[in-house]
Amino acid sequence: MKDFIIDEDLxxxxxxxxxxxxxxxxxxxxxxxxxxxxxGSYKEFPILGVGIKKYINSPDATSRLKLENExxxxxxxxxxxVKTLDVNDLKNIQIDGNx
Amino acid sequence: xxxxxxxxxNEILDEKGKQPSLNGLTESKxxxxxxxxxIVATAIWIHEKIVEKNALISRPHTLNWYRDxxxxxxxxxPLTPESSNNMSLVWKDGSxxxxxxxxxxxxxxxxxxxxxxxVSEIDLETILTPxxxxxxxxxxxxxxxxxxxxxxxxTEKDDKISRVDVSNELFAFKEYIAKIKDAGNLVYITxxxxxxxxxxLNVYVDPLxxxxxxxxxxxxxxxxxxxxxxxxxxAKLAAYGEDYETDAVNGSLILKPEEFPVExxxxxxxxxxxxxxxxxxxxxVDAIQKAEGIKIPILKQVQTSAAKNPNSSEDSGLSDVSNIxxxxxxxxxxxxxxxxxxxxxxxxxxxxxxx
Numbered sequence: 001m002k003d004f005i006i007d008e009d010l011x012x013x014x015x016x017x018x019x020x021x022x023x024x025x026x027x028x029x030x031x032x033x034x035x036x037x038x039x040g041s042y043k044e045f046p047i048l049g050v051g052i053k054k055y056i057n058s059p060d061a062t063s064r065l066k067l068e069n070e071x072x073x074x075x076x077x078x079x080x081x082v083k084t085l086d087v088n089d090l091k092n093i094q095i096d097g098n099x
Numbered sequence: 100x101x102x103x104x105x106x107x108x109n110e111i112l113d114e115k116g117k118q119p120s121l122n123g124l125t126e127s128k129x130x131x132x133x134x135x136x137x138i139v140a141t142a143i144w145i146h147e148k149i150v151e152k153n154a155l156i157s158r159p160h161t162l163n164w165y166r167d168x169x170x171x172x173x174x175x176x177p178l179t180p181e182s183s184n185n186m187s188l189v190w191k192d193g194s195x196x197x198x199x200x201x202x203x204x205x206x207x208x209x210x211x212x213x214x215x216x217x218v219s220e221i222d223l224e225t226i227l228t229p230x231x232x233x234x235x236x237x238x239x240x241x242x243x244x245x246x247x248x249x250x251x252x253x254t255e256k257d258d259k260i261s262r263v264d265v266s267n268e269l270f271a272f273k274e275y276i277a278k279i280k281d282a283g284n285l286v287y288i289t290x291x292x293x294x295x296x297x298x299x300l301n302v303y304v305d306p307l308x309x310x311x312x313x314x315x316x317x318x319x320x321x322x323x324x325x326x327x328x329x330x331x332x333x334a335k336l337a338a339y340g341e342d343y344e345t346d347a348v349n350g351s352l353i354l355k356p357e358e359f360p361v362e363x364x365x366x367x368x369x370x371x372x373x374x375x376x377x378x379x380x381x382x383x384v385d386a387i388q389k390a391e392g393i394k395i396p397i398l399k400q401v402q403t404s405a406a407k408n409p410n411s412s413e414d415s416g417l418s419d420v421s422n423i424x425x426x427x428x429x430x431x432x433x434x435x436x437x438x439x440x441x442x443x444x445x446x447x448x449x450x451x452x453x454x
Contacts, residue, residue: 001123001124001125001126001127002123002124002125003124003127003131003132004131004132005131006131023124026125026127026130026131027125027127029129029131030125030127030129033129034127034128034129037129042128042129042137044108044128044133044134044137045128048128048129077128078127078129079126079127080127099125099126099127
């Protein structure tokens with residue numbers, strides 16, 4: 001599914017020389033935003049957003065479980081069908097599935 | 100009326116659905132395009148709110164507009180050369196406005212003397228032949244008649260609702276309304292002392308909660324009867340005499356002797372009627388019913404009269420309005436200082452009386 005693509009500075013990314021309103025496959029971006037945003041970031045959906053930053057420096061296993069649970073919940077709230085989800089390595093979270 | 104954000108957003112989404120070229124967009128809640136739709140819908144919503152507010156207070160002079168202007172009246176602002184009565188009005192943005200330059204918020208707030216205002220439209224006849232008797236209200240009474248704009252105002256003195264001082268303030272206020280009103284409109288402005296209210300109640304109370312001096316019970320019972328008394332009963336009542344004083348503690352709570360639930364409930368209810376709101380018999384009874392220790396409140400008699408005009412020597416006298424289900428006080432409010440509540444306290448003990 002397509003959407004506008006924005007970079008880390010929230011600017012629209014140039015695609016094939018077309019800068020304004022260029023569309024591109026956006027599933028990856030959707031997941032990225034879902035994980036990064038805090039709850040309340042989206043005024044329309046106040047409970048949307050994992051807020052992954054809060055979990056990053058927590059070493060113990062229970063918070064990993066919480067994170068996995070939270071991601072799973074948020075993905076299904078966003079109508080994403082999860083096949084596999086692995087957060088054991090925070091540097092390399094594995095999410096497999098499709099919208 | 101302004102639409103909600105969701106309504107506006109749905110309309111945008113519907114419109115988007117009609118464009119085949121936009122079919123491939125992702126439906127994810129985090130998508131950028133949906134965020135933009137939400138932002139645009141919010142912006143339109145704020146705009147509609149502003150338009151709605153503007154329409155409400157805009158130049159077409161509705162009753163609401165008159166009310167806003169009255170509440171915005173500033174009394175005693177510095178005199179300007181053109182001003183004839185302690186007011187300085189300037190023509191600004193297409194209407195007369197008060198010149199509030201060089202004044203701080205406190206001073207502005209202090210000069211706003213009109214605290215309560217009710218504006219209605221009534222037929223000319225009511226003003227030409229003022230009928231002092233409160234009458235039953237029909238919706239027809241307020242609508243669809245060739246009307247006079249009728250403005251009742253009141254201010255606050257010592258934290259109590261009170262009339263606007265007639266000789267100066269009301270004069271200035273009338274002058275102000277005359278200046279800003281539409282040409283040809285009839286405007287009738289009143290500000291009176293609160294209406295007198297006299298209530299007569301029979302209240303059956305729980306004797307375990309509320310104090311009644313036993314010596315007064317027979318007196319209360321005789322007084323509370325609505326049938327004509329027998330000769331024996333009349334004699335008994337006469338024996339008490341006109342000036343019989345009941346115990347002052349009657350009606351107070353046993354645990355808190357300084358509280359009188361019935362009187363407090365009545366006063367509280369009257370205080371909370373909105374300005375120019377109707378006095379409704381049933382609501383008053385409901386309010387008393389909720390008070391502590393009250394079993395059956397019965398409103399026997401309601402008497403009211405407009406307050407005595409300082410210029411008139413004669414008292415207008417109380418009129419009995421017990422048969423009117425609801426009425427609006429002449430001044431828009433009741434004078435709680437001159438409120439008379441005559442209560443017959445009767446212990447609620449039927450189960451023993453029958454044995």
